Amino acid sequence: MKSTFLLTATLAAFAVQTQAQTTTTAPTLRAPADQIATKKGPLTVQPITHGSVVFTWNGKTIYVDPYGGAEAYAGLAAPDVILITDIHGDHLDPKTLASLSVGKALMVVPKAVADKLPAEYQAQVRILGNRQQLDTLGMKVSAIAMYNLPEAADAMHTKGRGNGYVLNLGGKNVYLSGDTEDIAEMRALKGIDVAFVCMNLPYTMDVNQAAQGVLAFKPGIVYPYHYRGQSGLSDVDAFKKSVNIANKKIEVRLRNWYPAAK
Template structure:
């Protein structure tokens, strides 16, 4: 009887350990989150991968361009708001959405994205076009142009199709560039506290373009993100060096957006 109890206990411990190991394996590695103070408590910035980031603020969770598989979001709160910038698969990823608890989330998207979302999400969708603003859940969401230069009908990103976003969160303005070059609308931004700026060729802009755009609108903090291109990862250290050589006040935060990259 005693040996049976010992065997049962040992099997239980093994089962718990195996479950824990499986859970740890399923969750993709993530870099540590940052916290930025606002008038309504901290804004938590959790890099996920490429152009994907999760914000937690004032009891709400915001997913930006959820992509790369649902396991990348393991352990994070279900989203209250989902922002999608464009129709490309590294921004609009139905497979990842299908694996996430998105049933109660408001989806803020451009029209082109709304037309490609699975029908089950239609009741949750709010379409914003460039220049439009939405006030919801104590925050503001403004849609900003994102496009390639020179403008052309066959460009990877045409003007008006996708959205960058500026979020108003407790007195802080957070800019998400989406896929863009250093367009006049980006350079003209004012009062940006935190910026997420892309830099990957041939789809968006190179490191120097991104740096010059940032130096034009002068965010307090900038995160280079979306920096994997056809030839690998862009030189974000060179971006930081270029920005800070011209303006030491801009806090360039380098984070690993590709923790599983070989």
Template sequence: MKLKAFFTLLLGLAILQVNAQPTVKPDMVKTNKGQLKIQPITHGSLVLQWNGKTIYVDPYGGSELYKGIAKPDLVLITDIHPDHLDTKTLDGLTLEGIKMVVPQAVADQLPEKYKSQAVVISNGQSTNQLGIPIAAIPMYNLPEAADAKHVKGRGNGYILNIGGKNVYISGDTEDIPEMRALKNVDVAFVSMNLPYTMDINQAASGVLEFKPKVIYPYHYRGTDGLADVEAFKKMVNDQDKNIEVRLRNWYPEAAKNKAAEVKKK
């Protein structure tokens, strides 16, 4: 009986461990120093793992989404909105002594316990963390206006050079000139959700201009639901088949709900 109870316990722990893993499988990108592992989390949140280091980008949605993933060695935060600066999620993670690369507006709103961990950079500035060069790129709405949801200079997009690969994280932006002028981007994460950022037409136009080798549509939930990323992919590849558009499920709960609705019909 004791042996049976032991195996039952092991089975239970295995089930818990499986349930703790992220619901979307990670992708791999080859660099000049091993593989870069890309783990979509939800909305604008992702995890990058390379050379034994783990980077959380805009941790959001609850710390339980990060179960089964190594604790961060670095955190990047793009903006002050709660789907980027999510203090509840931060509080649920193991962040003691971990640097957070942030714009000044985010640093100003960080809880006191995190302020000493902030590495503040503004648009056009850069820092080197974990041996990875990180540059802050503008992110903002068009046309520029004082009452825009994202004003120029407040938030940061980021470009990280990881093992010789340039990784662009757009943050909440439209197809601004600074994005369209980017060069030599290997992997890009580009937002597309109205009315907060841009529609798929603007996103496709911007992507076709700066031509990343790989593009992930992310941050694509707007007030009217999820953007049509399949249509975005078609727009891009109808004009440039060399751009690899990777569609991943950043909203597994929405997909689950949709499947349940179809089943009811």
């Protein structure tokens, strides 16, 4: 009887301990990472949420528009480079920045973002305007225009305020649209291997606009991202269908950028 009691107590204690470990070490809810081959090793693409993504390449970690709180980045390496596209809170999120280990990161941002960053980050900032470039850490960063159409002073995204980016990583060109519509600057892109393209009304463009823009510049791979709008999530399946009916060579990768959405 005594041994049975001790066994029961031991098993109960083990169950409590296991439950505690499960609670404290449970993996963050994220879409699985992808890998894309480059001349300098694999580029790892880790979707985070909305317009946020983390790249790991050549021993460096790049955060794009870090947003969503520290929990969204649990288990990921601290950034070497942070790219921020715009001043809105789903791109420039001081609370998330403050919760992460960003003290050694180079922050590449447009001037409007630099003007709003807390003073503690100013020494880390490199300002890029549209059409400007930066070579750093073995990669090239080019700032691309992003804005609403028709152009207007009261638009949610005015021309020149924010940046899309093209990164050259080991011979692969990676385009990040930021908040844009189907603008001429996006359509004129050449040699894009991987593209991240937004589609969320009323802030950027609808699914059809996004598809037509992608068909114009013909990336090898495209990820629909930043697709949450006022009416919920955009129909990314319809985007994929529209693109591939017109061009089967473009690989549309659908990933869950909103794993916590119900």
